[in-house]
Each structure stands twice: as C-alpha cells, then as structure tokens.
Amino acid sequence: MERIVVGVSGASGVPYARRLLEELARYETVETHLVISAGAREVMRREGYDPVELERLAGFVYDPADMGASLASGSFRTGGMVIAPASATTVGKLAAGIADNLLLRAAYVHLKERRPLVVLLRETPLPLPTLRALTALAEAxxxxxxxxxxxYNRPSGIEDLLDFMIQRILDHLGLEAGGPRWEAE
Structure with missing residues (x-):
C-alpha cells in the first residue's frame, strides 16, 4: 500500500483538495493521510465548506497540533505529499524551515527525505518574498x-478545471491519471 499525504493549508481552494482525495480513493493501492491546518479550517468555514466532508474522503486524518503523529517522522514511509491548496504563509514557513504544525512538519520531512512534495500554490499576485520562498522550495x-x-482541453465547467490540475498532481506522484492530454495537430 502506498501512502500519500494531503495537506490543506489556509488558502482559498479547498475544491482542489476534495478532487484530489476523490481521485486518490480510486486507487486500490493508495492509502491517504490528511492534515487540515487551523487556518484552512477557518477559510473553509468562511467559504461554506465542512472539514468533516473532506475528512470522510481520507483514510487517516490527523490533528494539525499532533507533532507526535507518525507523519512527523522520516521513518514513516510515503509515496509523496501534496499541499493543496498551499497558502503563501505555508510556503514562507516551509522555505524557512519552520515546522510549527503537523502539516509543515510532514512537508519538511518530505523535503529532508527527498520524497515527492507537490505544492499547489493558490495565491495571486505573488510578491517578492513569496517568489523567493518558492525558489527556495524548488531548490530543496x-x-x-x-x-x-x-x-486546451476545452473545459466545460469548474470540475474540468480542477481535474486538469489533479491530473498534473497525480503525474508528479507517479500515479497513472486519465483525462485529456496535449496533442499536437
């Protein structure tokens, strides 16, 4: 069983996390581990989403304050982690090596263990401090x-736009993803 960690931080964009968890559930060989930050829970509340609905899609759910959870250790092997959505604050803290909650610690572990870490940034425009933090994370x-x-896939609605990004995420986790691909004419 391959473990995939999904972190949800305090940026608008929880539909990305929902679609990702739905897609990961389709793989019989994938076990999902979910951490929703306190900031994410606040954004979800304000945007009308229920964290419990997201938690139901995951195999395992963790308290973001539980720094003793298995996700906090490099000995807890995974196939990768996705932060979706990733806030600028999460990006900045992670780039600075600050791991003051379980989501950040799990991401830090993925960097130090050289495991796949996909950061789905949901922020615009991007000021210089965020650009520098993104560069540091890419270098790491x-x-x-x-x-x-x-x-190019001619989306007919929001779900198609979400699926485009989820397909790209799954590609980077090494999971076979369906959906339209770019084809030269």
Whole structure:
C-alpha cells in the first residue's frame, strides 16, 4: 500500500483538495493521510465548506497540533505529499524551515527525505518574498505547481478545471491519471 499525504493549508481552494482525495480513493493501492491546518479550517468555514466532508474522503486524518503523529517522522514511509491548496504563509514557513504544525512538519520531512512534495500554490499576485520562498522550495526539491489550469482541453465547467490540475498532481506522484492530454495537430 502506498501512502500519500494531503495537506490543506489556509488558502482559498479547498475544491482542489476534495478532487484530489476523490481521485486518490480510486486507487486500490493508495492509502491517504490528511492534515487540515487551523487556518484552512477557518477559510473553509468562511467559504461554506465542512472539514468533516473532506475528512470522510481520507483514510487517516490527523490533528494539525499532533507533532507526535507518525507523519512527523522520516521513518514513516510515503509515496509523496501534496499541499493543496498551499497558502503563501505555508510556503514562507516551509522555505524557512519552520515546522510549527503537523502539516509543515510532514512537508519538511518530505523535503529532508527527498520524497515527492507537490505544492499547489493558490495565491495571486505573488510578491517578492513569496517568489523567493518558492525558489527556495524548488531548490530543496519541491514541485511548485500554481493552481493555474490549462484550457486546451476545452473545459466545460469548474470540475474540468480542477481535474486538469489533479491530473498534473497525480503525474508528479507517479500515479497513472486519465483525462485529456496535449496533442499536437
């Protein structure tokens, strides 16, 4: 069983996390581990989302304050981690090596253990401190993925836009993903 960690931080964009968890649930060989930060819970509340609905999609759910959880250790092997959505604050803290909650600690572990870490940034515009933090994370081995879906697949709705990004995330986790691909004419 391959473990995939999903972290949800305090940026707008929880539908990305929902679609990711739905897609990961389709793989019989994937076990999902979810951490929702306190900031994410606040954003979800304000945007009308219920964290419990997201938690139901995951195999395992962790308290972001539980720094003794298995996710906090490099000996807890995983196939990768995705932070979706990733806030600028999460990006900045992680780039600075600050791991003051379980989501950040789990991401830090993925960097130090050289495991896949996909950071789905949901922030715009990007000021210089965030750009520098993103560069530092890329240099440390993270895949930086702005929540910026393509349109060549001719999306007919929001779900198609979400699916475009989820397909890209799954690609970086080494999981076979369906959906339209770019084809030269």
């Amino acid at each position: 081995g993270a895949v930086i993925m702005p929540a910026s879906p393509g349109f």
